Amino acid sequence: MIALQVDAWRAWAPGIDDAAGWAAWAAAPRAIVDNGEQPACDFVPPMQRRRLSRLARIVMHAAWPLCGDDEQLPFVFASRHGETTRTFAMLEEIGREAPLSPTQFGLSVHNAIAGQWSILRGQRGESVALAGEADTFEHAIVEAAALLDDGAPAVIAVVAEEVPAAAYDGWIDDVPFSYTLALRLSHAADGQGWHLSLDANEGAAPVRDFPHALRFVRALHDRATLDHPWKTRRWTWQPTA
Secondary structure, three states: OEEEEEEEEEEEEOOEOOHHHHHHHHHOOOOOOOOOOOOOOOOOOHHHHOOOOHHHHHHHHHHHHHOOOOOOOOEEEEOOOOOHHHHHHHHHHHHOOOOOOHHHHHOOOOOHHHHHHHHHHOOOOOEEEEOOOOOHHHHHHHHHHHHHHOOOOOEEEEEEEOOOOHHHOOOOOOOOOOEEEEEEEEEOOOOOEEEEEEEEOOOOOOOOOOOHHHHHHHHHHHOOOEEEEEOOEEEEEEEOO
16 A cells, blocks of 8 residues: 655646636536647746647646745646657658757657756656556556655656547547646645555456546545446546544
């Protein structure tokens, strides 16, 4: 069992940005229309900002305020699908026999956003990029817990997905709209902590109503137990206070 404290969190989806908006969504979850909106990220200098993809922008927008300017904190970036939009654009260029941009290629790799975070924030510590299955979120939490056990005072953990190109319809079916959830995590103390446990899944079907990270946003508001079965694994989140 992992015991953690969520010191602060921020989430983003099209049209939902602030705490009041997420409280309203958590009370009455609904499908979100994604028209390609993205945060402005005005806190990033223009020359660096133009290199940020939409996925990178939503990560920076959510995570940036969770880390102080004078803090050096480990960073965990988790995404099941990563930079599908940027990668698909490069595949189209290959199909047209156009030359590939080395910059676009370098920024398409899965750890590019973690690297951009480190550069933009001047972070010199550990950064991790993960890609898993539908329980990528929990694997990110396990990684964050390991970093805390290694002595980090806190960890920034972010899970994010962007709606892929239409060509992926039928292949990627778990990203109904773009979203991100950023958490500042520390060891459980006397506040509102969480226990995360893993057991064998004895046949429970996965829940597919909303992205799992946003189901956790609902749990943050309700302080309710959250169950996440996936294949042979069954993750359970339990509030501790």
